[in-house]
Amino acid sequence: MKEEAFELSALISGYLLCTLTPQEEERLKLLLAADEERYRILEAYRAAEPTAARLSNMDSVDVDQAWHKVNNRFQTPQVVQRKNRYGWLKYAAILIAVIGVFLFYFNLNKADPGIVADITKTYQNDVLPGTQTAKLILSDGTQITLDKEKQIIGDEKGTTIVSNQGEISYGQSATNALAATKFNTLIVPKAGTYKVTLPDGSKVMLNAMSELEFPVSFADNERLVSLKGEAYFEVAKDAARPFKVKLNGSEVEVLGTHFNVSAYNQTAKTTLLEGSVKVRNGESSSILVPGKQALSDQQNIVVAKGDLDKAVAWCKGDFYFSNDALEPVLTEISRWYDLKLIYKTKIPEIHITGHVSRKAKLSEVLDMLKDVSNRSFGIEGRNLIIN
Numbered sequence: 001m002k003e004e005a006f007e008l009s010a011l012i013s014g015y016l017l018c019t020l021t022p023q024e025e026e027r028l029k030l031l032l033a034a035d036e037e038r039y040r041i042l043e044a045y046r047a048a049e050p051t052a053a054r055l056s057n058m059d060s061v062d063v064d065q066a067w068h069k070v071n072n073r074f075q076t077p078q079v080v081q082r083k084n085r086y087g088w089l090k091y092a093a094i095l096i097a098v099i100g101v102f103l104f105y106f107n108l109n110k111a112d113p114g115i116v117a118d119i120t121k122t123y124q125n126d127v128l129p130g131t132q133t134a135k136l137i138l139s140d141g142t143q144i145t146l147d148k149e150k151q152i153i154g155d156e157k158g159t160t161i162v163s164n165q166g167e168i169s170y171g172q173s174a175t176n177a178l179a180a181t182k183f184n185t186l187i188v189p190k191a192g193t194y195k196v197t198l199p200d201g202s203k204v205m206l207n208a209m210s211e212l213e214f215p216v217s218f219a220d221n222e223r224l225v226s227l228k229g230e231a232y233f234e235v236a237k238d239a240a241r242p243f244k245v246k247l248n249g250s251e252v253e254v255l256g257t258h259f260n261v262s263a264y265n266q267t268a269k270t271t272l273l274e275g276s277v278k279v280r281n282g283e284s285s286s287i288l289v290p291g292k293q294a295l296s297d298q299q300n301i302v303v304a305k306g307d308l309d310k311a312v313a314w315c316k317g318d319f320y321f322s323n324d325a326l327e328p329v330l331t332e333i334s335r336w337y338d339l340k341l342i343y344k345t346k347i348p349e350i351h352i353t354g355h356v357s358r359k360a361k362l363s364e365v366l367d368m369l370k371d372v373s374n375r376s377f378g379i380e381g382r383n384l385i386i387n
Contacts, residue, residue: 007031114191114338115381118363123379127362130191130208130336132166139182139216146194159199159216167195170216185213188229191338193314198225201236202243207314208335209264230262232315235275249298250281259288260311270294271311279303317359321352326373330386337362339384347386348375 011028014020020028118126134146136153144153146163153161160171168186188194188206195205199217206212210229218224218241226246235243237256245252245261247268252261257275261268270279272288279286279294279301286301288294293306313320319336321329329352334341336358356368362384366377378385 112382116361118379120363123363123366123377125379125381127337127339127379127382129359129361130193130338132194133189133192134168134194134206135187135189136161136163136168137185137187139184166193167197169197170199182216183213184216185211187211189338190335198223200238200241200243203234205232205315207231207262227261227263229264230260230314232258232260232312234258247296250279250296250301253278253280260315262311267295267297269311270296271306271308273308273312313355314358318355318357319365320355323351323353326350326352326375329369330384333362333365334384337365337382337384339382341386342383343386345387348373350374 008028008031011020011024011031014024015028114128116126116128118124132148136144136146138144138153144151144163146168148164148166150164151162153163162169162171186194186196186206188208188210190208192208193206195203196212196214197203198214200223202223204212204225207230210227210231212225212227212231214225221241223238223241223243224246225244228248233243233245233254235254235256235258239255243254243256245254247261247263248266250268252259252268252270254275254277257277258273259275259277260271260273263269270277270288271293272290274290276290277288279288279296281296281298281301283299284301286294286303288303291306291308292303293311295302295304307322310320310322319332327347330341333339339362350373352369352372354368354372356365362379366379370376376387378387
């Protein structure tokens with residue numbers, strides 16, 4: 001994006017100064033055709049007073065001194081400076097720079113409103129935290145974008161669906177054999193979170209990069225959903241229909257309880273807050289009581305004491321780290337701020353303890369990380385640089 005913005009600025013400057021070659025004119029046409037907003041930028045410059053007059057107004061600025069600084073950076077001592085010949089290049093360079101900076105920030109903000117200026121001037125830019133956003137895929141393949149605005153999606157096989165304030169609700173209804181065979185999928189992207197009230201009244205909150213598949217109406221013998229990513233469940237009690245969550249290689253079965261499941265990879269972490277759950281993987285099973293946590297995959301189930309505050313911190317709007325290795329900490333942060341992690345050095349063997357609000361801008365989270373990790377970081381767009 002940055003390179004194209006400054007290429008476009010150079011071509012617009014050449015156009016205004018009538019110095020473009022035929023090949024450069026074709027390239028300018030191509031870039032303008034890609035976005036009509038670029039035409040408006042060009043027209044804004046053309047509609048202003050003549051270019052020559054605008055450039056002559058630059059004489060009020062000490063252009064020679066600025067140009068001398070540029071020459072000192074890029075010329076060797078053996079090059080003899082020519083003061084008058086090609087003097088117009090000074091103005092062209094300034095025009096390119098002015099247009100280039102404008103285009104870069106124009107394109108940056110237009111393409112990604114989550115990228116904002118860093119008021120501390122520490123980083124190239126800052127990044128806003130995630131928000132309530134998701135995509136719902138109906139049984140017929142229709143895709144609906146969800147946010148905070150109220151939407152009445154209508155009937156899905158006899159079930160009314162309403163989305164409002166970051167939560168989608170399925171109207172409770174009697175068991176519908178046809179609806180029980182039709183599945184909806186709620187997909188929460190990076191930098192997102194969303195809640196869903198299922199047809200039985202159970203409530204689920206999905207974290208960023210998570211996906212929940214569920215029937216429009218539950219069957220009369222069980223309530224089965226599939227999860228990828230992380231979710232917090234508050235399951236409605238129904239002794240006749242156990243609630244089951246299919247994970248990567250394992251399954252959680254409950255009757256009525258509160259628990260958190262993190263299944264971003266092949267190992268699922270189930271933490272129980274209330275009630276009881278059975279975790280099984282086909283080979284074996286384990287019963288959890290409140291305060292316990294199970295790590296399960298296709299071969300093993302390991303039960304240990306769980307950190308309840310840490311497990312549900314994300315639901316309460318916090319990052320909570322307790323002697324966590326740096327890499328998974330950064331991975332969790334990257335999911336919430338939609339970042340690409342770029343390591344400039346080998347990942348250090350350090351562990352992080354601390355907490356910070358997920359409502360904070362990225363720069364504030366990095367301030368905490370710098371204090372506890374003794375590392376430095378950089379932000380370039382949505383790239384997080386780890387030095």
